[in-house]
Amino acid sequence: xxxxxxxxxxxxxxxxxxxxxxxxxxxxxxxHGQKYVFFLRSDVAHGKINSIDTSKAEAVSGVVGIFTGDxxxxxxxxxxxxxxxxxxxxxxxxxxxxxxxxxKVRHVGDPIAAVVADSLEIAxxxxxxxxxxxxxxxxxxxxxxxxxxxxxxHDEIETNLCYDWGFVEENRDAVxxxxxxxxxxxxxxxxxxxxxxxxMEPRVAIGDYDASNDQSTLYTTSQNPHVIRLLMGAFVxxxxxxxxxxxxxxxxxxxxxxxxxxxxxxxxxxxARKLRVPVKWxxxxxxxxxxxxxxxxxxxxxxxxxxxxxxxxxxxxxxxxNMGAYLSTFSTSVPTWLHGTLMxxxxxxxxxxxxxxxxxxxxxxxxAYRGAGRPEATFQLERVIDKAAREMGMDPxxxxxxxxxxxxxxxxxxxxxxEYDTGDYDATMDxxxxxxxxDGYEAxxxxxxxxxxxxGLGINCYIEACGIAPSNLVGMLGARAGLYESATVRVxxxxxxxxxxxxxxxxxxxxTTFPQVIADMIGISEDQVxxxxxxxxxxxxxxxxxxxxxxxxxxAAMVRATEKIIAKAKKxxxxxxxxxxEDIELKDGSFSVVGTDKSVGWGxxxxxxxxxxxxxxxxxEPGLEETAFYDPANFTFPAGAYACEVEVDPDTGKxxxxxxAATDDFGNVINPMVVDGQVHGGIAQGIxxxxxxxxxxxxNGQLLSGTYMDYSMPRADxxxxxxxxxxxxxxxxxxxxxxxxxxxxxxIGSPPAVVNAVIDALNKGGFDVNHIDMPLSPSRVWTAIxx
Amino acid sequence: MATVTMTVNGKSVSGxxxxxxxxxxxxxxxxxxxxxxxxxxxxxxxxxxxHVDGKAVKSCTIFALEVEGSTVKTIEGMxxxxxxxxxxxxxxxxxHGLQCGFCTPGMVMSAAALLxxxxxxxxxxxxxxxxxxxxxxxxxxxxxxSIQAAAVAA
Ligand code: FES
Ligand code: FES
Numbered sequence: 034x035x036x037x038x039x040x041x042x043x044x045x046x047x048x049x050x051x052x053x054x055x056x057x058x059x060x061x062x063x064x065h066g067q068k069y070v071f072f073l074r075s076d077v078a079h080g081k082i083n084s085i086d087t088s089k090a091e092a093v094s095g096v097v098g099i100f101t102g103d104x105x106x107x108x109x110x111x112x113x114x115x116x117x118x119x120x121x122x123x124x125x126x127x128x129x130x131x132x133x134x135x136x137k138v139r140h141v142g143d144p145i146a147a148v149v150a151d152s153l154e155i156a157x158x159x160x161x162x163x164x165x166x167x168x169x170x171x172x173x174x175x176x177x178x179x180x181x182x183x184x185x186x187h188d189e190i191e192t193n194l195c196y197d198w199g200f201v202e203e204n205r206d207a208v209x210x211x212x213x214x215x216x217x218x219x220x221x222x223x224x225x226x227x228x229x230x231x232x233m234e235p236r237v238a239i240g241d242y243d244a245s246n247d248q249s250t251l252y253t254t255s256q257n258p259h260v261i262r263l264l265m266g267a268f269v270x271x272x273x274x275x276x277x278x279x280x281x282x283x284x285x286x287x288x289x290x291x292x293x294x295x296x297x298x299x300x301x302x303x304x305a306r307k308l309r310v311p312v313k314w315x316x317x318x319x320x321x322x323x324x325x326x327x328x329x330x331x332x333x334x335x336x337x338x339x340x341x342x343x344x345x346x347x348x349x350x351x352x353x354x355n356m357g358a359y360l361s362t363f364s365t366s367v368p369t370w371l372h373g374t375l376m377x378x379x380x381x382x383x384x385x386x387x388x389x390x391x392x393x394x395x396x397x398x399x400x401a402y403r404g405a406g407r408p409e410a411t412f413q414l415e416r417v418i419d420k421a422a423r424e425m426g427m428d429p430x431x432x433x434x435x436x437x438x439x440x441x442x443x444x445x446x447x448x449x450x451x452e453y454d455t456g457d458y459d460a461t462m463d464x465x466x467x468x469x470x471x472d473g474y475e476a477x478x479x480x481x482x483x484x485x486x487x488x489g490l491g492i493n494c495y496i497e498a499c500g501i502a503p504s505n506l507v508g509m510l511g512a513r514a515g516l517y518e519s520a521t522v523r524v525x526x527x528x529x530x531x532x533x534x535x536x537x538x539x540x541x542x543x544x545t546t547f548p549q550v551i552a553d554m555i556g557i558s559e560d561q562v563x564x565x566x567x568x569x570x571x572x573x574x575x576x577x578x579x580x581x582x583x584x585x586x587x588x589a590a591m592v593r594a595t596e597k598i599i600a601k602a603k604k605x606x607x608x609x610x611x612x613x614x615e616d617i618e619l620k621d622g623s624f625s626v627v628g629t630d631k632s633v634g635w636g637x638x639x640x641x642x643x644x645x646x647x648x649x650x651x652x653x654e655p656g657l658e659e660t661a662f663y664d665p666a667n668f669t670f671p672a673g674a675y676a677c678e679v680e681v682d683p684d685t686g687k688x689x690x691x692x693x694a695a696t697d698d699f700g701n702v703i704n705p706m707v708v709d710g711q712v713h714g715g716i717a718q719g720i721x722x723x724x725x726x727x728x729x730x731x732x733n734g735q736l737l738s739g740t741y742m743d744y745s746m747p748r749a750d751x752x753x754x755x756x757x758x759x760x761x762x763x764x765x766x767x768x769x770x771x772x773x774x775x776x777x778x779x780x781i782g783s784p785p786a787v788v789n790a791v792i793d794a795l796n797k798g799g800f801d802v803n804h805i806d807m808p809l810s811p812s813r814v815w816t817a818i819x820x
Numbered sequence: 821m822a823t824v825t826m827t828v829n830g831k832s833v834s835g836x837x838x839x840x841x842x843x844x845x846x847x848x849x850x851x852x853x854x855x856x857x858x859x860x861x862x863x864x865x866x867x868x869x870x871h872v873d874g875k876a877v878k879s880c881t882i883f884a885l886e887v888e889g890s891t892v893k894t895i896e897g898m899x900x901x902x903x904x905x906x907x908x909x910x911x912x913x914x915x916h917g918l919q920c921g922f923c924t925p926g927m928v929m930s931a932a933a934l935l936x937x938x939x940x941x942x943x944x945x946x947x948x949x950x951x952x953x954x955x956x957x958x959x960x961x962x963x964x965x966s967i968q969a970a971a972v973a974a
Binding site for chain 2: 283318
């Protein structure tokens with residue numbers, strides 16, 4: 034393994050500040066003279082606001098300003114970034130999403146009023162004496178009930194159905210026919226449970242306004258400061274980009290939940306302008322539970338048609354996807370383009386039809402959460418395959434293998450619009466067999482039986498589409514943004530390098546891994562490269578970090594910019610050595626003339642660029658700084674195979690994860706240690722979804738699991754150590770690094786492995802149980818066992 | 821308002837606080853030691869763990885006035901005298917025991933307290949001890965590894 038550059042497990046340089054308490058998260062920022070905002074939020078899921086009386090609150094000493102929806106009528110609502118067109122060619126229903134509620138509240142947590150005061154305590158005390166005449170309305174929580182009508186979340190759109198999407202619509206009849214005439218059809222109805230992303234850092238927003246130059250600054254916990262500047266500036270507050278700076282400093286985890294533009298960001302920015310004081314908001318964890326966009330929440334029926342040999346013939350799915358009360362930024366794309374296109378999985382199913390009904394309910398908005406649509410696709414597919422194997426008396430690994438797309442069949446066009454560039458699914462399955470020690474399984478099962486426990490083994494595959502995405506393609510599909518990424522590579526006069534990237538690191542380690550790439554390309558030490566990100570005022574316009582895109586898209590932009598740097602540096606070197614640029618070679622930080630012993634160092638060339646005394650000024654500008662925007666040609670397709678072993682206690686229904694093994698094909702890997710860490714974290718979140726986590730609403734729209742006492746986060750003693758491997762590598766063919774991205778794989782591949790394992794344990798133990806909905810809590814498992 | 825005095829990271833400090841001021845707020849707001857993090861409002865996450873008189877304490881569960889006269893150590897006090905990372909901190913860096921870094925100060929403080937009590941913990945003992953510290957990023961795998969490495973290095 035190399036010690037420097039691509040492939041090295043370089044320790045993370047950012048860790049030093051995090052480990053010594055010197056990280057700078059948004060809440061660590063205090064702007065001189067700042068005031069504090071407290072949001073008065075709805076405690077009912079649905080209600081009509083008859084009146085709001087703020088007079089008593091205004092009289093509280095220390096209150097600086099009070100705002101209600103009426104103060105925001107002139108600004109736009111929060112925009113949705115993706116317009117979906119339904120099966121009938123109609124565009125989706127897109128009701129307004131006001132910054133502060135106007136006329137109605139639509140979920141517990143919807144902000145009714147905001148108090149800005151000298152201290153948070155004063156703001157909170159004042160909010161308590163705001164008198165809201167709120168007429169509670171019946172809440173609609175269940176998606177089926179919502180589709181049937183009755184109570185409307187948004188009266189003006191006259192339905193709770195956002196869209197009824199069919200994909201691929203032209204396949205609909207052929208799929209119906211294939212299922213009707215199939216040798217065998219396996220049907221499974223399942224729920225993909227609603228989750229709360231729960232990044233450990235709660236969201237924070239600080240608005241600041243400098244009247245001297247009419248400049249607004251927003252400090253915010255965001256994965257994509259440029260996207261926030263674009264959405265908030267252009268659509269909500271009408272502040273042009275050059276008057277608006279968005280800073281996302283160190284961010285304590287995102288997992289998707291910090292992609293979106295939230296009301297509090299717009300509020301703090303506008304309130305600072307109106308009040309001419311900085312305004313700070315820090316979410317309490319309780320507030321996070323009822324305001325951060327939730328994830329998943331699909332109810333699905335999937336049918337898999339097979340021939341007598343177990344070959345897949347067709348797939349038909351029918352899904353209801355919860356949007357919550359409003360359309361969050363990318364909510365509409367998750368159950369459609371990020372889900373339907375993945376239904377082919379790793380298999381050669383010729384016919385697929387996916388139907389998705391997106392539904393409004395009186396709950397917190399739902400949007401992308403680690404994996405975003407791909408976990409939902411993988412879960413149903415890998416569960417129904419297991420059920421089909423059981424029904425047909427086939428081995429679950431064999432049935433998968435015989436349906437795999439074979440390694441010599443790439444590039445492979447699926448019936449759901451994707452073209453996979455590379456893969457070798459048998460190789461990852463072989464590797465899994467080895468690292469999970471599947472040969473030793475029977476002995477371990479026997480040991481479990483001797484303890485009176487049921488042991489089960491769950492195996493599944495996954496594929497995901499990452500590196501989102503070709504801009505022209507997503508534009509055709511309804512995205513209201515491009516999805517390129519950018520990098521400016523600034524070489525300093527003494528040869529050190531500053532890279533300004535539009536990506537954002539909130540745990541992924543870009544400050545360490547991006548320099549590894551440049552170090553490799555130029556042949557200098559990683560320490561000479563510094564990564565700058567998170568501030569729209571000093572980075573080029575970029576789309577941020579999500580969808581496992583940073584290295585595949587942002588890394589590619591950085592490579593392109595560095596290639597331009599190298600090309601120019603070669604010309605400078607050629608001049609210095611009186612040779613032709615075509616004859617210059619760069620190796621180990623030194624330029625040489627091929628076939629001679631002439632050479633000049635990287636540092637000398639950089640210095641010449643900035644002190645151009647001996648320099649071809651007629652042909653070449655001084656300086657060494659280049660920018661590149663990279664728009665990917667295709668998605669990348671990481672894929673893998675996962676194995677989970679569980680023990681189930683039949684007396685209590687408690688599930689213990691005994692082992693978890695993951696083989697992933699991420700293409701080329703920049704930093705194996707960082708990649709391992711990404712997979713570990715994803716697996717933990719997937720196990721959390723499978724066994725513990727559930728954002729559970731009662732019929733009145735109250736979130737019953739709204740604190741860490743009720744929402745069961747996976748803790749250290751709930752999880753085993755993991756066995757992970759990414760040595761099976763089929764490099765991506767269309768980006769310059771051959772990378773595929775690794776951020777979401779663990780969360781996509783792991784839930785079906787856990788559930789497959791539990792169902793396997795129960796069946797081997799003699800219990801005829803086909804499915805249990807996540808989370809597989811002891812009571813659900815016990816109930817399944819005991820009928 | 822009342823005055824509270826304590827020793828924090830070896831220095832005597834005092835400040836004006838209300839009766840309801842939590843130690844976590846005192847450390848962050850009065851002392852500007854922002855390494856101590858607030859991850860929840862129900863004493864469940866452990867991002868705020870500091871040492872009070874040598875014991876790991878969730879600083880959001882205790883009022884500043886309650887630690888009058890005590891000795892407090894925060895993440896900012898964990899480095900070696902020359903400023904380099906201390907043993908536990910270094911083990912976290914070497915073993916990739918952190919990602920976003922938000923839970924990390926609490927994790928390091930808990931880990932250090934564990935190793936004080938039990939210099940050679942098993943994996944199970946480490947996992948059980950960390951019951952009060954939530955990490956959403958790492959899946960705990962590398963945190964456990966870091967603590968094992970710190971035990972060997974200490
Ligand atoms: S902030 Fe103290 S336990 Fe969460
Ligand atoms: S490193 Fe992010 S929460 Fe632990």
